[in-house]
Amino acid sequence: MLRFAVTRILMAVPTLLIVAIAVFALIRLVPGDPASLMLGDLADATSLASLRHNLGLDRPLPVQFAIWFQNALSGDLGRSITSDQAVLPLVIERFWVSAKVVMAAVIFASLVAVPAGMIAAWRQNSALDVALVAVSTLLLSVPTFWLGLLLLLFFGLKLGWLPVVGYVSFSDDPWRALLYLIMPVMTLFLHEIGVLMRMARASALEVLRLDYITHARAKGLSESVVLWRHAFKNAFAPTWTLIGLMLGNLLGGIAVVETVFTIPGLGRLLVDSIFARDYPVIQGCMLFIAVIYVLVNLVVDLLYPMFDPRVTAE
Amino acid sequence: MTRRLLFALPCALAVLIAVSPAIAKPLTVALNADIRSSNPGVNRDDNTDGVILNVVEGLVAYGEDARVKPLLAKSYEVSDDGLTYTFSLREGVKFHNGAEMTAADVLWSWNRYMDPKTEWRCLPEFDGRNRLKVVSAEAPDAHTFVMKLNEPSALFLATMARTDCAMTAILHKDSVKADGSWDKPIGTGPFIFGEWKRGEYVTLNPFHDYQSPPGEKPDGYVGSKRPLIDEAKFLIVPDAATVKAAVVGGSLDVAQVADSDVAELRQSPALDISTPQVATKHTFLFQTRDPLLSNVKLRQAIAAALDMKQIVAAASNGLGTVNNSAVPPTSAYFDEVQRQGYSHDLQRAKALLAEAGYKGEEITILANQRVAMPSYPAAVMAQAMMQAAGINARIEVLEWATQLDRYQTGRYQMQSFSYSSRLDPALSYEQFSGPKDEQPRKVWENPKALDLIDQAYVISNEEKRGKIFDALHRMMIEDTPLIILYNGVDSVAYSKRVQGYSTWEGKPRLWEVSVAD
Amino acid sequence: MSYSAPNALIGGTTIGVVAVAALIGAVWTPYDPLAIDFMARLAPPGGAHWLGTDEFGRDVLSRLMAGASTSAWISLLTVILAVGAGTALGVFTGFVRGWVDRVLMTFNDALLAFPGILLALGLLAVFGANKYGIIFALGIAYTPSVARVVRGTVLSLREREFVEASRVMGNSEIYTMWRHILPNCIAPLTVLATSLFGWVLLAESALSFLGLGVPPPAPTWGNMLAASRAFIAQAAWLGIFPGLCISLTLLGINLLGDAVRDRLDPRMRGV
């Protein structure tokens, strides 16, 4: 298993290299540069040139990349152009913020959606099934940012139950941190329920057709035992892969939700950096997201045999 | 199980809210983006300046009438040749660490700024790269500071006082670590730099030993500056809609809000709104080297086609007033001549178009959708009016960085653009005037105008300068290299529990502010 | 199976209505969707403007209709681009295998390793935020997923006996690919294209929301929704109608997608 993990990580190296080069090239193709953005309308040629020189932007691109890459290899992703913070700690700090929201949302969504999907499949075509499928399809169809705005409007403004703005980290005040996280988590949660429930239902339908389910019934096991002991684990395996993919995608993709609820997460950092042309941060974020994606998928694959022992992680 | 869970969730929420503890609230001010650093005038933007100028102070600062007044200096004298400036420092002024401010600190600060390694943003203004050069700075005694220039300048003090230069703030040398790297600002301002949680907030604490400059009430960055609150917290909230919701909901005490929200927020019983004018200029730029727009008649036609009143009303949500002049209305130089602007005249516009030989060629207006800027709505209005006059106008909305790039390189026909605040008219004209060959971003390159601006840089006499600016204004209206629409409005909403709050030039001033409970 | 009929019906009707609205919107709208009426700013729904007006006094219904055609056009072209490029790439890599396949797939995986929205965000900045920039950016962003699916299908089809049969006949690989493998990719591609359409619609509005969508003044549902945020408390209709349009269209697409999948899934067909 260790060998598998190492092999997988080594195999991801070319992928990450491509990500690094592509991001580097891409972001520099974009018009506008950080120096002129920092100076705004005041930029005269001299101050622009000196700022560009200070930021190392006047060197040829391959040289810039080589320097960045060399530093990146030793774990130094450089410093932010706009805030002068070291990129790696910045990215990691923002990552934890996003991770909290995403993990909470995905875990809650899994806890609700997977059983619901199983039950829907178990009672396929019943009114309950139709209702659950309808709800999940509906949830799937609402854009997250719109949902977020509606929640904000309702819980934050109309009812005044939840704080609408800001973010408190757990280390500062766990209680308030929780309050601030409820709405963003709920937004993602509602959306992911839709995705997961459909997946869980589909895979449960597959599994419930198989002989060993009938075999389990033929042993005299009750429906709940058949469902949870025999069907659940097997039906969960494909859903598990989806959860992994979802985590990977969400970690970089919740910029929109982070924007609505002003959470200082990784997605927001990336979007802001793109607007500010903060090259080191953009590169750092993208590389980090790619690494996380690779790692999440690795962990998913390593844990997969828990749900389906036929697949071995080797 | 599912049902129970679904039911439990709202209940849990309700409980959470009911027992949420009440916390003594600091004065909470919204920032739309994090500050860049705490290093004054080095790594900065408007937000950074706004926060940091509560913490540090310079020798001189702007008053509300755009005149430069002494702050840490008690007074200053200029030699007759206009080359030597002698500052007498106020006595008994303390740094946040308790040390008393002396001329040695001023000299240390100045030398630090002049060191290229510091990367002070205003260094080019004083090292000769932009003509003016400070040839020497000395501290003959503990309370006197002398600076010598290479040539007379009407703008030396005005530049020192610029907010983006962080007022050339005087810092204690412990602001810098032993290795020369920046630590944190130890200044003389009414507030002490507190905790900075990147991406989340910055807190400021009152400096109880603060020595306020004289005055009954705040006057720009001078006047009475007592810290009255226990704590101020700048909360970083990038999203405008969220800011609005939060200020209505009471989570924010002070927030800059979109002009479009002012009417609505005025309805809120818990809020006060102020909409002071600032010296930013919202404009339409023309590329005078564009084959089409190089024709002055066409530019004049466009100006005549625009109903500026309506544009300004729409773009500023009825808060702004038309001002076609580069001189801000608050300035002492703003006179009758400056009030003369363009007039909306569709017939004239059509006649001018015919004269210009315009045949329906497309004219593209670049705009961006930054929240704080009226770029986009102004462009939308202008497009509609130009079309009404028979001009084939099209809007291209760009991301700000891209538009800025086009501005820098001069690659555009027309853009809806905003200039940052310049209080002195000479500086204001300089923003958009200059030779395009060297500086493609410049808009106006009429040699006669450039010559006049040069004169305004050197001549200190107010009356003479006034004449120069009047002449410049007439030339600009005739040339129409750009259309200055109006000066920005800084709409601020603040909770009624906040007393004495006012922004100036878009910067939050926390002194003389108190909070009722 | 049992959902198929109502799914197809509801989904089809919804999409049909949207399609008709888009078609009409392309040629005629009650008002000019770009016409500014400063007097009728932020008029609530009802009266002369059925769905109210926006902050420039533009008619929301007209903008929704015009936006429908823009949004639909963007989604359609993006899907065509992504499916075309993805199929070409997937078939090619599934076909050549070996190191070319490995290199291309590594590249593909690299693209897959960032979320589509982020990739689009970067590409959009390069192509420029206009209609065609968005089509290119989103098209490229979604190509890797299509390529993966197609390659997977090609690889599994290659093992099917009818493909072997074609080889036994002496048919060339290219002929086999064209005649036997490609037509059998159509079913999974149809299902994918349906959901892709929904994703693109969502992505376009999310990009607008982040400030990088189709630039105004041309209306799309996404940028209408994005613009509405400033007025959410004051003029809720500005956000509710485009939001509803997006949600309903997605709902229709999802339902239709389910129906299509039920029809095309060979396991379902046998039942």
Added chain:
Amino acid sequence: MMANDTLLAVEGLTLEVARAGMQVVKGISFTVAPGELLGIVGESGSGKTMAARAAMRLEPPAVRRVGGSIRFEAHEITSMPPAELRRLRGARIGMVFQEPMTSLNPSMTVGRQLEEGLVLHRRDLSADARRRLVLDMLDRVGIAEPVAALSAYPHQFSGGMRQRIMLASVMLLRPALLIADEPTTALDAVIQREVLELMVDLTRDNGTAVLMISHDLSMVARYTDRVIVMQEGAIVEEGPTRDLLQHPRHPYTRKLLAAMPRRGPARDVNRASVPIVEVRDLVVQYSGRQGFLRRSAPKRALHGIRLHIDPGEVVALVGGSGSGKTTLGRAIAGMIQPSGGDILFSGRPIDGPRRGHWADYRLNCQMVFQDPYSSLDPRMKTGALVREALRLVPGMSGPERRARVAEVLDEVGLGGDFAERYPHELSGGQRQRVAIARAIVRRPAFVIADEPVSALDTTVRAQVLDLFAKLQQRHGFACLFISHDLGVVEQVADRVVVMQHGSIVEEGDRDAVFDAPRHAYTRQLLSAVPALEATPDGGVRLKWRFADEPLTIRETDRAEAERSARPRSELEAGLG
């Protein structure tokens, strides 16, 4: 009232597919006595599986019981409350399923699955006692290391082993009735015999009655006391096994019996001087799976095969799964690049694709695949499928091609509008006819048929085999006929080649191999299939050859061989 000697009594049972309203079981009645071995025989669609499952109320949700009663011991199954029914299931009635790959839960250890029934139905047992029972039973069904097996997962066992575990799990509870639904259909003939004999032994020991459901009349005949024949949802004939076989009354029964493959007279094959196809020292090895850092050792699937096929001759290649017979067939067909040895066509070596002689060989060597559902492109019509084979035949005009296609389709019994149908509109037998038509439309000199009839029902299989023989006779192509079913081989082959573990273990004329096999493995294979002797009533008498041949294949080796022999591409596809 129920007679004491009746365990299960089904009366007037009618089942229908709920949505379509189609009756799949039409009012059938039968009884099972305690300890009796009753077989139900029928082809697919006869309703036999539904009927058996209904006895435990385990019919799929889409199927509804619309009439009839099912009595088991003193209980009316149809109206029992679910909780009571569950007490009966497993404890009194057990069930063994067809597909060993899906009938055990893949994510649960064998131990837990075996124990589960005991925990539920034998509350009196301590954990230790349960474990002992389970271990004893595993030992009894022939699992080599019962203790290790407890913590193993089903996928670690071969199909035959899984079926033994399945039997163990059911028989642990000593049910009064065992319903065995095609328990060995998915297994090789030899293993089939092993498992069935184990099942009979176990049930006999416990006095358990068995309801055995199968499409394979000969298998049912070997083990049961009484047989029921079902056709299209109805029972057409019922009686003691021997009587029914020897004196069938119903025409359908006769048809079934007639469809059983039997040996015809040996043909004379012209032994030409040059064989049409010759294989010399053929070696196929799969490169090991390529790891990132190292490559595992290559697996050898064929160890130097020598084989020749004369023009017009039918050579059968037989062996169990993993014997390498399919690999050999694919190698000869040019689908696998051999790692060593030569393949000669008409005496000249074919040296892989794109060589001169290759094209000629490609035109003359065609193949019929096993699975008629996957061997036809679902998106092409029958006519186009057959016509495609003519695409590369030089010098044929369009009309000629059309005429040839029509002619061949006619030959295989698919004239008329069949050319315009898609594969999914055809039955399995019809599809296989299309596959045959496609193979012979070029008039090839050599056809490789890889298990061409093993996916077909008995009667259909007989028809297809007849057709194949007829076509072979008419067109005179040589044929390599790959099969695991010796019955079929006995009917079609001129010569038989037996393979095991990638080598040929025996080779000879059909009669010689069938009547006097030299190799033990051949004898084991033969012991699993009956020799038929026709009776005057249109029935048959079965004779079992080498029935006392010991079964000595170690399953674990087998499973290993199976896995290693699987081609790499398949592994890849499975992973992707």
